[in-house]
Amino acid sequence: LGEVPRLEDLRTQFAAVFVERDGEQAQPAAVGPDGRLLLPHDPQTLETQWEGVFAGAQEPLGDGVVSPIGWALQGRQAATSIDRFLQGASLSAGREKEGPQPTRLFVSLAQAVPVSAVEPQEADGVYTSDEAQREAGRCLRCECLECVKVCEYLHHFGSYPRRYAREIYNNAAIVQGEHKANRLINSCMLCGLCTEVCPEDFSMTDLCLEARREMVAAGKMPPSAHEFALEDYAFSHSPAFALARAEPGSEHCAYAFFPGCQLAGSNPAQVEAVYAYLRRQFAGGVGLILDCCGAPAFWAGRQDLFEQGVADILEGRRRLGDPVLVFACPTCQAVVSPHLGNGEYVFLSEVMEQAGTPPRAEGPAPPLRALHDPCTTRDAVGLQQSVRRLLAGLDQPIEELVLSGQITECCGYGGLQANANPQLAAAVAARRGGESPLEYVTYCAMCRDSLAGQGKRILHVLDLIYPTEMDPAGRAIPGWSERRENRARLKTRLLRELWDEGGGALQPWQEVQLIIADEVQAKLDARRILVEDVQQVIYHAEQTGDKLCHGVSGRFRASFRPRAVTFWVEYSPQDAGYEVHNAYAHRMTVERRV
Template identity: 45%
Template sequence: AHYGSYPKRYVREIYNNLSIVMGMRHANKMINSCSLCGLCKEVCPNGLNMGEICQAARKLMVETGKMPPSAHEFALRDFRFSTGEQFALNRHQPGFTTSSVLFFPGCQLSAAKPHYVRKIYDLLCAKIPGGVGLSLGCCGAPAQWAGREELFQETLEKLAAEWQGLGSPQIITGCPTCYSIFKVEIPEASIETIWTVLDQLGVPGTIGETLSPRVFAVHDACTARNEPELQDSVRRIVQKLGHQVVELERSRETTDCCGYGGLMSFANKEVTQKVRQRRVAENEADYLAYCAMCRDNYAKEGKRVFHLLDLLFGDEELTGADKGPGFSKRQENRARVKKSFLQELWGEAVAEEKGINLVIPEEVQELLEERMILEEDLQAVITYAESTGSKFKNTEKNTYIAYFRPVTVTYWVEYSPEGDGFLVHNAYCHRLKIDG
């Protein structure tokens, strides 16, 4: 284990950390590094679930004002985008006033594989009578993982109200985490995953023909570790498409987390990378995931990983090897999913919001990902600098340096004019407030 200790000592450290009135709380990072995935409970002879302890600690830290804002602020900012006007949408299928089912693709599938969301929706419409409603949004998992119980409950109440407003149809999720959240938090609803539904309905014979038969090592999402029906459906679909399945050393109820669970990747990048690298080294075969975050996170470690939707709709030459979109692109993809549905299905005009043009080299893009800086942050800094003249000039490099603090984080950007936009040379951020 990264922290080199054992459960009894961890529990004591967490208790002591929560009991401190003044002084350093050294266990904060350890508490926030837990993926909350439940694996410890599965392998512990006594069934101890450290995730439950860490989750309870996070909630108490938030309630008492002891949670460091840096731990989850960026993740919660992304969460608010997914629950806001730029992505959220709830509609009956065009031409219907009721829905027999409601498709909830989830914020991460829409961010990572936006072109597949419409294809799955169209497939469901063709297969299921009575109207297929659409619900775009986030299930609330990031808020729950961050210990923001009030925000989590507000999100669920809003989702439940929207669901009831559509007639309380059966919910079909495109994400195993959404499924696990709704199953527990909205027990009165009938919940299925897209995979159990497609397994029952059958996959049209022409789908999946572009990918030649191969061997896949199936990675089970940690939020699906206790869902054998879902796990079996995934494997049956893979085999029906003509591929062979091999099992990883840790699969099904003992599967690993990809590093996104519990917002681990935002709180402790070192542990996250270790977790991912250990997992991708388990098997030389191509991996197959049915969670968008699992697919992208393992692909970031250089592993060839397919999403199950790639097997249905992907192009042989384009899938598996890509590392997935960055933070800014993920938000842009969600907004485009909503826009395309409104324009193409409901015939509604959507206003195009356009900021300043940015040219961002690949090496700078990697820095932005590492430092969790969005393109909209860069645009805010440059727009402020250009409109106010508040900027420094580096005469040696012929670049400008400027900063701007929109809320709680100060962003710095080094840039230069290029064509009708700006070339970004560097960017970083901190929480210090600059007076004067």
């Protein structure tokens, strides 16, 4: 209209009025009926001395800059006040946290590129649409997500820990119906990296591990999540592999080598080589304890199994005269050492440092390699440093990965992720393997095999001393059946060669001869089906006649449930044994509820 309306007129037409003062310059509408300037006497509610009239005025900041964010804030404050005024509600109640507040939100500016403020070019000092968008584009969208940046698992599920915590809490509260967060809970590697990078020390490890324990206690843990790993643990903790012996000819020993089940499964010849090395180094005898440390039970939330397993290991150690345990696997050390005192355990690299590093195997000088620290060494800085010194002593130059030492990344095996979520574990291993184009070197057999499984050229530090083939960095990883066989054969061989004892008798189904093509074997490994599982199915089918015959192909199909898993095998008899065409398994329990 070309006129500035008077406040009294506006007040009669509208139930409430907001007036913006332009700095010290009072517009006519910003002057009350008494001719006095409208003053917001409450900076939070923007009330003035005139009821129903609210006023705002942006004071320039210290450097003379007027903040558009401040304008937006005032608009919002005024809208809230007017809404409350019209409803007859308190204008001030519960508004203490409006506006700028000190925050605990951590925002990394490491990747932020400084961009100057956009100055309005129009004479009236107001942004054009384009200027406003460019100015808004400078917003950093403040968020932390430091943990999500370093964790493929957190990234994979598309959100961040605060939301996950709510989902996991809700999951526990569901009595009947779908537990949608089960996969989320069971896919975490429990590696602790998130806690290490979190400015608030938030621990997804604690959250997911506790959730798993509660699920187990409530009978809500689906068998499919950890069944295979727990079976593997049961095997390694059984007489098929477990053993505790003093050095041949002795009852007690000062040291005992604890190689762990993964090195024994992956490269048993290195277990034998290291044990021979240790026996040469120490007077007082070096015993041998073959067992699984119990990490699978711990990660699966099976605290009962885990505690019993550790108690069994400690009892075996006690019978040997409480020797110092020499660990070759960082996970074994991380899991068992909390149950030992200071000086009652040592890592193999530390022994080699003190007793004299065995010479590096003959061959050209090692090329520069990137070092992958296993995530279970996160809090074992001394161990990490000892391995670095050992590598230097072996003339192995190393490159440090960005995520190394205390902020090292998991290989995808930790927390049984590879069992609960194999595709994600493969992505985790591939991501880790892609962090440097160099070959890697590590000191955990499972890390080596996880990364090698995704095509990464990687060797174990023991490969520098005791290589078992020409190209250790390219060594194929053994399948699950082979790992078990390696453990069982290692024990049998050591008993025969060192303690002069024979092995036990074979089970009848172990006599079943199988013919398995490579592609079928790959399927068995991917489905976590062992050769002995297939042998049991065929043995049972042939003994009972409980099998189906395909009318056209003549192949048989049979199932057997030797434990909490039902195995199905498609096979056909051949002269040399049984040819396996396919196999699959149901890792679930079907319960009938009336």
